[in-house]
Amino acid sequence: MPNRKVSSKIVKTFKKIGWASYVSGLNTSHSGNMSIRQGDKIHITRRGAMKGFLEPADIVTISLKPSDRDKLASSEARIHRAIYNKTNARAVMHCHPLMATVLSLKQDKIVPLDVEGNWLLPEIPVLECREPTGSDELARKLSALFTRYKAAIVRSHGVFAIGETLDEAFRCVAVIEHSAWIIYDSR
Amino acid sequence: MPNRKVSSKIVKTFKKIGWASYVSGLNTSHSGNMSIRQGDKIHITRRGAMKGFLEPADIVTISLKPSDRDKLASSEARIHRAIYNKTNARAVMHCHPLMATVLSLKQDKIVPLDVEGNWLLPEIPVLECREPTGSDELARKLSALFTRYKAAIVRSHGVFAIGETLDEAFRCVAVIEHSAWIIYDSR
Amino acid sequence: MPNRKVSSKIVKTFKKIGWASYVSGLNTSHSGNMSIRQGDKIHITRRGAMKGFLEPADIVTISLKPSDRDKLASSEARIHRAIYNKTNARAVMHCHPLMATVLSLKQDKIVPLDVEGNWLLPEIPVLECREPTGSDELARKLSALFTRYKAAIVRSHGVFAIGETLDEAFRCVAVIEHSAWIIYDSR
Amino acid sequence: MPNRKVSSKIVKTFKKIGWASYVSGLNTSHSGNMSIRQGDKIHITRRGAMKGFLEPADIVTISLKPSDRDKLASSEARIHRAIYNKTNARAVMHCHPLMATVLSLKQDKIVPLDVEGNWLLPEIPVLECREPTGSDELARKLSALFTRYKAAIVRSHGVFAIGETLDEAFRCVAVIEHSAWIIYDSR
Numbered sequence: 001m002p003n004r005k006v007s008s009k010i011v012k013t014f015k016k017i018g019w020a021s022y023v024s025g026l027n028t029s030h031s032g033n034m035s036i037r038q039g040d041k042i043h044i045t046r047r048g049a050m051k052g053f054l055e056p057a058d059i060v061t062i063s064l065k066p067s068d069r070d071k072l073a074s075s076e077a078r079i080h081r082a083i084y085n086k087t088n089a090r091a092v093m094h095c096h097p098l099m100a101t102v103l104s105l106k107q108d109k110i111v112p113l114d115v116e117g118n119w120l121l122p123e124i125p126v127l128e129c130r131e132p133t134g135s136d137e138l139a140r141k142l143s144a145l146f147t148r149y150k151a152a153i154v155r156s157h158g159v160f161a162i163g164e165t166l167d168e169a170f171r172c173v174a175v176i177e178h179s180a181w182i183i184y185d186s187r
Numbered sequence: 188m189p190n191r192k193v194s195s196k197i198v199k200t201f202k203k204i205g206w207a208s209y210v211s212g213l214n215t216s217h218s219g220n221m222s223i224r225q226g227d228k229i230h231i232t233r234r235g236a237m238k239g240f241l242e243p244a245d246i247v248t249i250s251l252k253p254s255d256r257d258k259l260a261s262s263e264a265r266i267h268r269a270i271y272n273k274t275n276a277r278a279v280m281h282c283h284p285l286m287a288t289v290l291s292l293k294q295d296k297i298v299p300l301d302v303e304g305n306w307l308l309p310e311i312p313v314l315e316c317r318e319p320t321g322s323d324e325l326a327r328k329l330s331a332l333f334t335r336y337k338a339a340i341v342r343s344h345g346v347f348a349i350g351e352t353l354d355e356a357f358r359c360v361a362v363i364e365h366s367a368w369i370i371y372d373s374r
Numbered sequence: 375m376p377n378r379k380v381s382s383k384i385v386k387t388f389k390k391i392g393w394a395s396y397v398s399g400l401n402t403s404h405s406g407n408m409s410i411r412q413g414d415k416i417h418i419t420r421r422g423a424m425k426g427f428l429e430p431a432d433i434v435t436i437s438l439k440p441s442d443r444d445k446l447a448s449s450e451a452r453i454h455r456a457i458y459n460k461t462n463a464r465a466v467m468h469c470h471p472l473m474a475t476v477l478s479l480k481q482d483k484i485v486p487l488d489v490e491g492n493w494l495l496p497e498i499p500v501l502e503c504r505e506p507t508g509s510d511e512l513a514r515k516l517s518a519l520f521t522r523y524k525a526a527i528v529r530s531h532g533v534f535a536i537g538e539t540l541d542e543a544f545r546c547v548a549v550i551e552h553s554a555w556i557i558y559d560s561r
Numbered sequence: 562m563p564n565r566k567v568s569s570k571i572v573k574t575f576k577k578i579g580w581a582s583y584v585s586g587l588n589t590s591h592s593g594n595m596s597i598r599q600g601d602k603i604h605i606t607r608r609g610a611m612k613g614f615l616e617p618a619d620i621v622t623i624s625l626k627p628s629d630r631d632k633l634a635s636s637e638a639r640i641h642r643a644i645y646n647k648t649n650a651r652a653v654m655h656c657h658p659l660m661a662t663v664l665s666l667k668q669d670k671i672v673p674l675d676v677e678g679n680w681l682l683p684e685i686p687v688l689e690c691r692e693p694t695g696s697d698e699l700a701r702k703l704s705a706l707f708t709r710y711k712a713a714i715v716r717s718h719g720v721f722a723i724g725e726t727l728d729e730a731f732r733c734v735a736v737i738e739h740s741a742w743i744i745y746d747s748r
Contacts (some may be wrong), residue, residue, distance in 0.1 A: 029361035115531040121491035157302040216735035289746045344676040489718040548590035
């Protein structure tokens, strides 16, 4: 059943960014999730959607306050909600890029060497992740970082980024992964 | 000649997962195979199909018991059949991902370091493969592993995974390969 | 609002080369830019376009002389303009390929080892980049190289290449990256 | 001007295999070429075609004997012709895969470690390439190998493979590259 609360323009954006994240290897089959805030609504990918092959029914709409509908949404919906409640972000992108994850295992931050990475994200913090990925505790800690940063890495898990638009949030993820590869391969 | 025993929904799923496995590099041109169980029927990719570019005629339907039709199916059909006869799996995915294969050459199991890999598949066993890939002996040994595991690697060959759906089985393969790269690149 | 100064043939070329650069990993989500010269007009990707998913409105037309319209174009438009003013190039392609960027960190030029690279581009110079990427100074230094070379790398930034057509300019970028990987992996 | 000597089925095959070679990274923008023999005709990609984005006009038809039309065809057409004149091949695929090329720099043959590679191509010879890639001398030496092998690597250049069909020839290239990566990454 398609979600009537979502405009076809938003569906198109989700499909484009989802496919862009898959074909470039920033997500694997089911990894990651993404959302767009519209007023007090959050449009977010549903639990277990294949990000590279999104259908309209894969986008669910939840509220800025927890409700029963949350169980349909990605298990990391509370991270997205915490970020929206604490910042002016209009979109959140979460991916599982390989090299950002690899570097996060041994570093507390990533500092890009390349011009574009350094200009867009001079420093990307790594957050220790001892709590389950869907926990309130992780949501609290991670969202706190977004008052100062546009993107952060959860150790051994993946990247979260925010933006005025989903394109912009996705761009941060892509730039981080590119910078991570440049760091790794130039060692 | 298209296969009338297969619904258009199943054809769509095969095409999607086949393309997803190819574009992400989990399969090369003709590698791998996949199947869905429906009652006492097994819908499986035919011998020599290009998984990234499946057509309806590339899906053949065989029975849970061996028959003459088997010669049309993938040469590894007997592995799929053995798994269905021994477990509750509704789908089987087999791919040739690079890094899982590389690690299998020197390890007896893979233990993911990343959060998602560790949560979905805390341990992936590697099976020694001295028998031909289409042999009954390999089918017997490999299917036995699926009473305890959702996925296993055949040494120097590739990954097999099961699921309630083909999406779910594919997800296991994708997660294993992602975890394998994280292990390899973080050494 | 689509750009009426651009023919549908040129739009098709931009879309093809943009997608080709994205799917092969030569650009990340928003990186790079490309242009085609037509008389005293330059058709160029707009600021912040996703190169893999270009729409007609993502192509803006500026003049060989600076004007107010420049603010719509890519921030590196002045590099494209400087190249057109100094050479006979009909197209300019700029990408952020990983390995060419990595090698540029420590080398002053790239000399391909493979047959095709060596035949097309026997030597690719690396330009030090102390100026902002959109500066006149960088545009002056970089365009000067194109009187002798078909392609050049801006250190820690990316590759610029010229051609009679956009296909040809893109080919140079692709060949450089392929040659860079062969150099890196054969060490 | 589309080529009327080519059936739509053959065009479809060229497009599929060309795209498959590009999206999997076995070819870069303009690298490689492919052909199908039909009686005394050879359908082959034209000089400078983008293999991932073939149009009907990108396929030219030449004869088993040299003629004026050859100048439209790929510069390596004489290698294809020499192979058809010396073997029963119905198709030839040539790609520039990265790792097969890297290994060719230092090895005289590739011996796959993985099951599929070992089964399909137990040994792939590397041919020294001192002659220009379009020369008669290289065509003579390379075609001679195809009386014993299904595939061969020209040092620092790329892979040639033959088959009953273009799918089959492409499969050989894909399997070689997969095997080459397994060898390289397991060192």
